[in-house]
Amino acid sequence: MSMKIIHISAECYPIAKVGGLADVVGALPKYQNDIGAESSVIMPFYNNKFTQSHKFSTIFEATLKLGNQDFKYSILKIEKASVLEFNIYFVHINGLLYTENVYSDDDTDRFLAFQIGALDWILSLETKPNYIHCHDHHTGLIPFMAQESFKYETLNKIPVITTIHNAQYQGWMSYDHLFKIPRFNIERVGLLMWNDMINPLATAIKCAWRVTTVSPSYMEELKRNANGLESLLAHETLKCIGILNGIDSDVWNPETDDFIIKNYKKTSVASGKKANKKWLCAQYNLDESKPLFAFIGRLVGEKGAEILPSALNEALRANDISVIVLGSGAKDTEGQLSKLTSRYSGYYNAFIGYDEKLSHIIYAGADFLLMPSRVEPCGLNQMYALRYGTVPVVRRIGGLKDTVIDIGDDGFGICHNEVSVQDIVFSISRGKEFYKQQKEFKANQKRIMSIDHSWKVSAKAYIDLYQSINYRTK
Ligand SMILES: Nc1ncnc2c1ncn2[C@@H]1O[C@H](COP(=O)(O)OP(=O)(O)O[C@H]2O[C@H](CO)[C@@H](O)[C@H](O)[C@H]2O)[C@@H](O)[C@H]1O
Numbered sequence: 524m525s526m527k528i529i530h531i532s533a534e535c536y537p538i539a540k541v542g543g544l545a546d547v548v549g550a551l552p553k554y555q556n557d558i559g560a561e562s563s564v565i566m567p568f569y570n571n572k573f574t575q576s577h578k579f580s581t582i583f584e585a586t587l588k589l590g591n592q593d594f595k596y597s598i599l600k601i602e603k604a605s606v607l608e609f610n611i612y613f614v615h616i617n618g619l620l621y622t623e624n625v626y627s628d629d630d631t632d633r634f635l636a637f638q639i640g641a642l643d644w645i646l647s648l649e650t651k652p653n654y655i656h657c658h659d660h661h662t663g664l665i666p667f668m669a670q671e672s673f674k675y676e677t678l679n680k681i682p683v684i685t686t687i688h689n690a691q692y693q694g695w696m697s698y699d700h701l702f703k704i705p706r707f708n709i710e711r712v713g714l715l716m717w718n719d720m721i722n723p724l725a726t727a728i729k730c731a732w733r734v735t736t737v738s739p740s741y742m743e744e745l746k747r748n749a750n751g752l753e754s755l756l757a758h759e760t761l762k763c764i765g766i767l768n769g770i771d772s773d774v775w776n777p778e779t780d781d782f783i784i785k786n787y788k789k790t791s792v793a794s795g796k797k798a799n800k801k802w803l804c805a806q807y808n809l810d811e812s813k814p815l816f817a818f819i820g821r822l823v824g825e826k827g828a829e830i831l832p833s834a835l836n837e838a839l840r841a842n843d844i845s846v847i848v849l850g851s852g853a854k855d856t857e858g859q860l861s862k863l864t865s866r867y868s869g870y871y872n873a874f875i876g877y878d879e880k881l882s883h884i885i886y887a888g889a890d891f892l893l894m895p896s897r898v899e900p901c902g903l904n905q906m907y908a909l910r911y912g913t914v915p916v917v918r919r920i921g922g923l924k925d926t927v928i929d930i931g932d933d934g935f936g937i938c939h940n941e942v943s944v945q946d947i948v949f950s951i952s953r954g955k956e957f958y959k960q961q962k963e964f965k966a967n968q969k970r971i972m973s974i975d976h977s978w979k980v981s982a983k984a985y986i987d988l989y990q991s992i993n994y995r996t997k
């Protein structure tokens with residue numbers, strides 16, 4: 524009998540994506556299925572392009588309780604199973620979860636209801652999953668509820684695994700939300716608390732049977748810097764493990780990618796990248812004869828985004844590079860990045876917003892990808908860049924440290940130690956020099972396209988982790 528796994532997540536590509544969480548939850552189940560598991564996903568039903576353009580059928584209807592409030596909800600399933608390569612279920616709560624954006628101002632109630640709805644449904648299933656795999660703080664109370672809430676008693680022998688994709692956000696809520704959590708022995712309330720708040724991520728770390736992070740280095744870094752959870756992670760270290768993310772090599776494949784201007788493989792990388800770069804430069808008024816540096820990502824402190832305007836301003840002074848930025852986030856940074864466009868017209872442009880297609884064309888058309896992250900639990904962008912023959916320029920941190928080796932150490936990327944204007948500008952100048960040595964640069968493109976970061980190895984590592992769990996070793 525195959526192993527049944529249910530992933531519970533707020534995001535899943537291609538249904539709803541804000542960042543890397545979606546990419547992982549949209550790929551890992553597929554690769555787990557490839558190696559014989561029966562892996563599925565449950566997520567909220569949002570009001571977006573994907574849900575508007577697909578048909579769904581209702582497989583379960585009930586009312587859930589959130590404190591004094593009752594919410595009618597249903598579990599939906601996509602009608603055509605062939606849309607994705609794994610089963611996906613949705614918690615549909617009109618007026619609460621069914622919003623245009625994944626995240627909004629009332630997320631505390633929204634994700635509490637989501638978690639209760641998901642568990643109520645799992646409780647109703649005749650065949651229960653063998654493992655419940657939760658992702659990030661939005662699902663952080665599930666390990667607690669499955670273990671402590673009276674009504675879920677029959678679920679308490681199902682191992683719950685929590686993966687931390689980002690420990691900066693923890694889902695904090697005040698005590699007054701306590702009564703919304705399905706009833707439990709109040710003496711166990713300490714499991715929900717951390718620094719005088721209900722802290723779902725802390726709760727998950729305490730109650731999950733195993734805790735994983737998305738790279739080994741990030742696991743180690745969290746013991747020193749985890750936005751207040753350092754000592755907890757150090758305390759729970761025996762059940763924690765770092766497993767490096769993979770990439771979905773079907774979606775991120777320059778040979779078949781429908782989003783990009785011209786497909787290419789290792790043997791045609793030069794002409795393929797050239798065509799994509801040409802399009803980008805024409806579209807965004809950039810000089811295609813210069814090495815093209817790109818940044819793609821959320822414009823937040825973790826990504827080092829607020830330092831980019833000064834670093835790019837400095838690096839662009841000599842007009843000997845082109846730069847394209849794709850991102851959205853902090854309004855200040857958005858404004859400063861937009862402002863540079865007029866100053867360096869012809870060499871620099873920024874698209875402020877979210878655009879999946881453009882991101883693929885940038886991975887394909889850029890020569891270098893900048894990732895000056897302050898914190899990077901794994902980072903997928905650098906792995907996408909490698910697959911598309913684009914040289915990653917990264918700060919040595921978290922997953923970036925685990926996946927990029929500097930050209931000075933017989934590697935293939937450019938690494939720096941600090942999130943500073945000086946380090947970023949120096950790395951860009953190293954990139955410029957490398958670009959001048961076209962023979963080596965082209966050989967490196969082929970080399971990086973051969974690096975295998977597909978999910979195969981990591982999907983198996985998760986299965987091995989599940990199998991290593993038994994009730995006694997909880
Ligand atoms: N404006 C935009 N337009 C189009 N696409 C955009 C975009 N901004 C970002 N993206 C896309 O979003 C994804 C970002 O993924 P990352 O893993 O780099 O970061 P994120 O911080 O979201 O994820 C967190 O979770 C993941 C998964 O575990 C970890 O790898 C990571 O370190 C952790 O911070 C990529 O697919 C990227 O192309």
